Amino acid sequence: MSWIRISLLAALLLCAFSQPLFSATKEFLSVQVRQGQLRSTPSFLGKVTATLAYGDKVELIEDKGAWKMVTIRKIKGWMHMSALTTKTIALQAGKANVKTGATSGELALAGKGFNAKVEAEFKSKNKHLDYAAVDRMERIFTFKPDRVQAFLKQGKISPEGPER
Amino acid sequence: MKRKTFFLCLFLSAALLFCGCQATLTTTTKVTTQAEKKGVISPEKAKSIKKSTAKIAKADSKRREEFTPEQEYYIGRSVAAVIMNKYPSYTSQPVNEYLNLIGQALAQVSDMPEIFLGYRVLILNSDEINAFATPGGHIFITKGLLRCCRTEDAVAAVLAHEIGHIQLKHGIRAIKQERLIEFGKTIVTEIGGDKLLETFDGAIGDFTNMMINTGYSRPFEYAADDVAQTLLRRLGYDPNGLVEVLMVMEKKLNPEDTGFGKTHPPPQDRIDKVLKKTGIKYSPVLTPQVRQIRFMKNIGNI
Numbered sequence: 095m096s097w098i099r100i101s102l103l104a105a106l107l108l109c110a111f112s113q114p115l116f117s118a119t120k121e122f123l124s125v126q127v128r129q130g131q132l133r134s135t136p137s138f139l140g141k142v143t144a145t146l147a148y149g150d151k152v153e154l155i156e157d158k159g160a161w162k163m164v165t166i167r168k169i170k171g172w173m174h175m176s177a178l179t180t181k182t183i184a185l186q187a188g189k190a191n192v193k194t195g196a197t198s199g200e201l202a203l204a205g206k207g208f209n210a211k212v213e214a215e216f217k218s219k220n221k222h223l224d225y226a227a228v229d230r231m232e233r234i235f236t237f238k239p240d241r242v243q244a245f246l247k248q249g250k251i252s253p254e255g256p257e258r
Numbered sequence: 259m260k261r262k263t264f265f266l267c268l269f270l271s272a273a274l275l276f277c278g279c280q281a282t283l284t285t286t287t288k289v290t291t292q293a294e295k296k297g298v299i300s301p302e303k304a305k306s307i308k309k310s311t312a313k314i315a316k317a318d319s320k321r322r323e324e325f326t327p328e329q330e331y332y333i334g335r336s337v338a339a340v341i342m343n344k345y346p347s348y349t350s351q352p353v354n355e356y357l358n359l360i361g362q363a364l365a366q367v368s369d370m371p372e373i374f375l376g377y378r379v380l381i382l383n384s385d386e387i388n389a390f391a392t393p394g395g396h397i398f399i400t401k402g403l404l405r406c407c408r409t410e411d412a413v414a415a416v417l418a419h420e421i422g423h424i425q426l427k428h429g430i431r432a433i434k435q436e437r438l439i440e441f442g443k444t445i446v447t448e449i450g451g452d453k454l455l456e457t458f459d460g461a462i463g464d465f466t467n468m469m470i471n472t473g474y475s476r477p478f479e480y481a482a483d484d485v486a487q488t489l490l491r492r493l494g495y496d497p498n499g500l501v502e503v504l505m506v507m508e509k510k511l512n513p514e515d516t517g518f519g520k521t522h523p524p525p526q527d528r529i530d531k532v533l534k535k536t537g538i539k540y541s542p543v544l545t546p547q548v549r550q551i552r553f554m555k556n557i558g559n560i
């Protein structure tokens with residue numbers, strides 16, 4: 095029965111490969127916001143060096159309070175803790191990293207529940223609601239980080255918070 | 259012989275299962291401890307990474323009982339659509355931009371600067387004294403409420419109070435318990451479809467009803483005022499801004515008014531609570547002249 099031999103071999107191979115995985119130091123977190131910004135310093139004053147997508151898996155390398163130094167695809171940078179989750183984010187079919195399988199413990203983030211699809215159904219039953227207006231509100235008021243800093247400076251608003 | 263192979267295979271499969279389980283068990287603590295023992299990373303770094311993931315995991319488990327940031331965002335969008343259907347918007351781009359700059363600066367110093375889309379502010383063209391916030395980060399403030407503000411610091415206080423409601427997840431708690439149970443069921447069983455839409459519909463209903471008609475509980479309002487004080491102080495606004503706007507509201511609001519008159523505790527109660535909490539006596543807001551000039555330019559004639 096050759097399939098027994100094959101599965102035996104597969105078992106051995108898998109065991110051998112899972113060992114180094116297990117003793118690795120790597121710790122991964124997932125981006126849980128639509129656009130996660132990587133910064134050069136642990137602060138919102140830090141220059142944005144890259145923008146990561148929802149569901150991107152990053153490796154944790156350093157910790158500074160609410161700020162985490164993470165790396166992905168050879169890019170490094172600081173991200174605020176509120177943009178990250180320890181859960182795996184499995185995106186819906188048709189989107190980027192579909193391969194990320196979700197276990198039952200991770201269901202909440204598996205693209206189920208309330209999402210764009212449910213919104214579309216709700217919308218079609220409530221034709222009087224103007225979602226284009228919501229889109230507009232979301233789209234027009236985005237600023238570059240230095241714009242906010244300039245605004246604070248101009249208004250002589252001096253921070254004393256530790257994490258800016 | 260065949261039998262022997264079978265048992266060997268069974269044994270190995272069991273071993274694989276065990277070993278596979280361990281491999282997928284990504285509990286950082288375990289992994290990091292091993293790495294630490296092997297001297298791959300310093301004990302200090304190991305401790306820091308353990309602490310860090312524990313902190314994020316804790317935030318996650320708290321979130322699990324509720325919704326993910328993405329789901330909060332989708333609830334928020336529909337709630338925003340309902341609000342914008344009830345109130346016309348005030349369309350001045352520079353004035354709305356001014357409020358968004360204040361709002362986003364406040365969010366940056368908060369404990370939850372990153373939410374799915376971010377925070378957005380829009381002025382509603384209404385004389386009613388009112389403000390709303392959705393769990394998705396959409397903040398609405400009426401012209402009526404802006405007219406109660408005498409300084410940018412007071413405007414910041416109002417926005418910070420709304421940010422407080424979002425971050426403390428007060429809106430999500432307005433959703434009825436049985437709705438959340440239904441939601442849990444649809445998630446696990448993947449029923450989806452009509453049942454999920456029904457739950458969503460109900461959640462939006464609960465939410466908007468709470469915001470427009472009944473209001474949050476008093477402790478929630480006081481908690482949002484606490485956040486407001488914290489954010490004003492952290493960013494560098496005069497925390498007296500909150501008491502200032504509440505004092506004007508106290509004069510302007512009638513208990514039979516819709517909006518804050520109906521949904522929020524009497525301003526004087528909030529003032530008493532704020533002053534008691536901070537232990538500081540109110541003194542008029544100290545706002546630099548440049549700040550007052552831009553406040554007047556944007557809000558002065560609203």
Ligand SMILES: [Zn+2]
Pocket residue numbers: 419423479482522
């Ligand atoms: Zn409130």
